Amino acid sequence: MRVMALLHASALLALLPVAFARAQEGSPENIQIGLSTDRVSITSDFSGAELTIFGALDNADPLIARQGRYDVVVVLEGPSRPVMVRKKTRVLGVWVNTQSEIFRDVPESYSMALTRAPQDITDPGGYRQLALGPANIHLQPLDPEGDPKTIEEFSAALRDRKEATGLYSVRVGGVQFLSQSLFRAKLTLAPNVAVGTHRARAFLFRNGMFLRETSAQLTIRKAGLEQRLYEFAQDHGTIYGIIAVLIAIVTGWLGRMIFRKD
Numbered sequence: 001m002r003v004m005a006l007l008h009a010s011a012l013l014a015l016l017p018v019a020f021a022r023a024q025e026g027s028p029e030n031i032q033i034g035l036s037t038d039r040v041s042i043t044s045d046f047s048g049a050e051l052t053i054f055g056a057l058d059n060a061d062p063l064i065a066r067q068g069r070y071d072v073v074v075v076l077e078g079p080s081r082p083v084m085v086r087k088k089t090r091v092l093g094v095w096v097n098t099q100s101e102i103f104r105d106v107p108e109s110y111s112m113a114l115t116r117a118p119q120d121i122t123d124p125g126g127y128r129q130l131a132l133g134p135a136n137i138h139l140q141p142l143d144p145e146g147d148p149k150t151i152e153e154f155s156a157a158l159r160d161r162k163e164a165t166g167l168y169s170v171r172v173g174g175v176q177f178l179s180q181s182l183f184r185a186k187l188t189l190a191p192n193v194a195v196g197t198h199r200a201r202a203f204l205f206r207n208g209m210f211l212r213e214t215s216a217q218l219t220i221r222k223a224g225l226e227q228r229l230y231e232f233a234q235d236h237g238t239i240y241g242i243i244a245v246l247i248a249i250v251t252g253w254l255g256r257m258i259f260r261k262d
Helices: 062-066 124-130 148-164 225-235 237-259
Strands: 030-034 039-042 049-058 070-077 080-091 094-107 110-114 168-172 175-177 182-189 196-206 209-222
Touching: 030 196, 030 209, 049 070, 049 196, 049 209, 070 175, 070 182, 080 148, 094 148, 110 182, 124 209, 148 168, 168 182
Parallel strands: 039 209, 110 168
Antiparallel strands: 030 049, 049 182, 070 110, 070 196, 080 094, 175 182, 196 209
């Protein structure tokens, strides 16, 4: 199933101006993004998709635009939740969990699209300052007084795991200018993308200097029976747990009755 949130070119003209704090004195440019829907529903057979976001530059300098010296980075960041990272060690021939680290407020997913390669847009310090890119996501351990080397090791393992499962991704060239002021960004939704409120953010750069940022929200939710079960489990966790145990007991009993040998 492919899910695509599109804002058609005709709808771009209806985008309302948004007030932004000046990131650079004397720069009049603004950036806007929009979605045709703020809610995406996925079903049990969801296998990943592309999310397309359209946006526009306000007060762009025509000469700079023609020279291709504007760059846009668009990020879709999933809901933040605590994550436990475990380390397995081989003990007497058996792999067991020997260490663990808990991180607070970790984005469940992080998809980034850029007009060009990261090094062609701005310097590494700029990305760190804006916390842009999977490598610059601030991972805060539950115990900040822990061993720095251990925290760094577990942080790298967490990022590697997220990237391996497709939850953290970077698409160079994923943002394309359709004209001097209109652009389109294509972001990746992993098959195991988390439900909840996601935040789309767009960053405007000129000649390597950050100018403006804007954002919009997108809710990803399950559809049909999966959504009703999910909502019931969230609202009535105890009852859901009891029902799940009863179903397991009944299923086991039926299996034993059907396959028993007399």
